Amino acid sequence: MKFTPFRTILKDGQSILLREVTPADRHLLEIGYAQLSSRSRYFRFLAARHDLTPSELDKFTARNGDDHVAIGALTQGTFIPRPIGIARYVRFPDQPHMAEIAITILDAVQRQGLGSLLLKALSTHAACCGISEFYALVHRDNVGMLGLLERFGGSVSTPDEEEIEISLPVSNRSLQLTQSAGDATASAETRHDLKSRLKTSGFVGADQSISVWLDDGGAIV
Template sequence: MIETVLADGEAVVVRPLGLADRGALAEGYRRLSPESRYQRFWVRTGEIIGDRMLNRLLMQDPGNHALWAVMDGAREYPGVGAASFWRSSEDPEEAEFSCTVLDADQRRGVGTLLLAVLWLEARKVGIRRFIGYTMPENVSAIRWMRDTGAEAEWDGYKVIFRWYLESLDAIPPTDAGIALAERLAEFSEALWQGA
């Protein structure tokens, strides 16, 4: 668990999620706008996340899967956003990174904060690259991924991004890139000791 503040000074806690967080994760999914659910899961669904997806997300597999959330205990619903990585079975040095932030909390540095935490968690277990996917119409996600140093390619259907986790020099001097570098420095001692 990490106590920190968002860019606007709001105090938050960043922590891993587990099976006890099932109800909170389901509520966070319900609170997403239909467009945000579509951009994250690529299907038009209702407000209910299925048991199978909840089980898959919440079943921690140390070294292969991690799920962390940003929480604000002062709110009625404390969830702000969550992100996960899944190690590739074909290439154990690569993991898929995904992130979801509640609509009202987007553009507050939540995604960058979560990227930094999972970046360090992944490095600790030997993951060297994150891969992320987004639809071509998700312009804000594309901009954020590039601004945090990810390389992009287009496969004719989706945009594929890769962050090289050992190459901090590749993080650009954009606002998001600077924020990422600062978060990596802030959390490195707590999360990456001896890695």
Template sequence: MTLWRIRATVADRPGFLSVLTASLALRGVNILTVQVHTTEAGAVDDFLVDAPAELTAADLVAAVERGRGRNCWVTRSEAQGLADQPTRVLGLASRLVRDPDALGETLRTLLSADSVTWRPHPGQDGPGHGAETMRLPDPDGGSFEVFRSAPSFTPAEYARAQALVDVAGAVARQAVDRVTLVLPDGAELAVRPAVPDDLPALRAMRERCSRRTLHRRFPAGAAPATVRLRRLLAPARGVALLAVTGGSDGRPEHVVAVANLVAEGAVAEVGLLVEDDWQRRGVGAALLRRLVAHATRAGYAALLAHVPADNVGMIRILDRLCPPGQVDRDGNLLTLTVPLTDRYAEPGLTAVPPAEPAPAGTAPVDQTSATADR
């Protein structure tokens, strides 16, 4: 017996798959696994089969066509093809968590591609796929172009590949966003992405904030309840960054600031809450700079910030980092719209804001430390 992979398009109608499998069974072909890819042209069925040794690829194609299959593709397979597909994809995702730089090779393995080429820009067509070529964004900038002569790519394969790209991007952002801030007054804070387990520490910080501080962060009403705080810590799209003290030498960790970026469509909303004792020390500027960098890396067109008119500090920080292109006023509430793509990127390129020089007398910015502005 010999292992083969067979892919064919079948009319997405009741009974048509059974006709194809019956045709294979008449030739003594045993179907080991099957995956169904839904496409506009019909259901693309991907089989791993065990066939009698005397059968050739032409025999299998003929059996598929007799079973009303079309666009048939057949190739020999190895024993590793018996691996469960979800298990295989999870294994590749686990590899990316350990080594996000292996994204190109992981995509080649996932898609059994002929080649994977990195490009320094997304390309005019942007992400997507055709019959032989798939284009995927690189979380660090640029894009991957995946080529496979046969079989044709399907939407399901593109979705799997995009999911692995998202894993690599999340891991890379976790690494980039873990830094130590050295404030102008010499104090040090750790900045890291928030996790759901940070909820008690965030509630404790909220209790330490004055009513005035809470109103400036949540001008629409009272400070949010636990359910909303939990959503702010883990937005469906976006990121939440915490500035914390302690956490080393056995000292408990205390959250002193939280910055949120919550995306909806091409626009992302930013919010910032800094504990009273840590205000006017550069913490807010440092966190917002990281949110702007995150938003431009992710390709959002603009940032929104809803700010009370008397929150002069927040307005000045935003104006210094990325001056608003539009300001709308509703009573005492200002809505600042900050365009990102047009401001920082050339057409067709992912936006990246220009680097700002560090203030004199402060520590340099690198992967493990960053200096807050005044």
């Protein structure tokens, strides 16, 4: 099943295109990765990393039918479109109803709603391909990703570990491009509750700022 490209806008008014990643996008992946902070790279690989290897570039841009799909976000209205985010799923061979997901948002465009857009697009496509559950492994300090997945119905199975396992029900979500005032209020309340619960459980120290990670999921490619 092919993913149908579509254009939308971020909270700051930036026009973007969401489309499926192909092997021809290796250079775009390299460009985007080079713009990630060391913190975002660490959250993606759960280890310190400098560059992507040739084999990783092959793997991250490969498509395997409906079992491995990646959706990329590119800026529009500029002379040369820039890669600003990517989301992917890889289906588990022994559990075809489940897939592991990963999402990366460039630091410069976080908190603009791109994480939610990518997750909605990925969820919609996966549901049409027979996937009913997403799985993610997230660093406990990646509060943005934890918050994003929780807002989509994610549940934590290893709350006391440094690397947290999260399961997420998959549904055919409509890609709403605007948020009502009621939804905005609910989202703000969710973020406030999440901050309180994470601090109480020891995920985040009282002196650590987490606001920059709350809207778009931090980074996970």
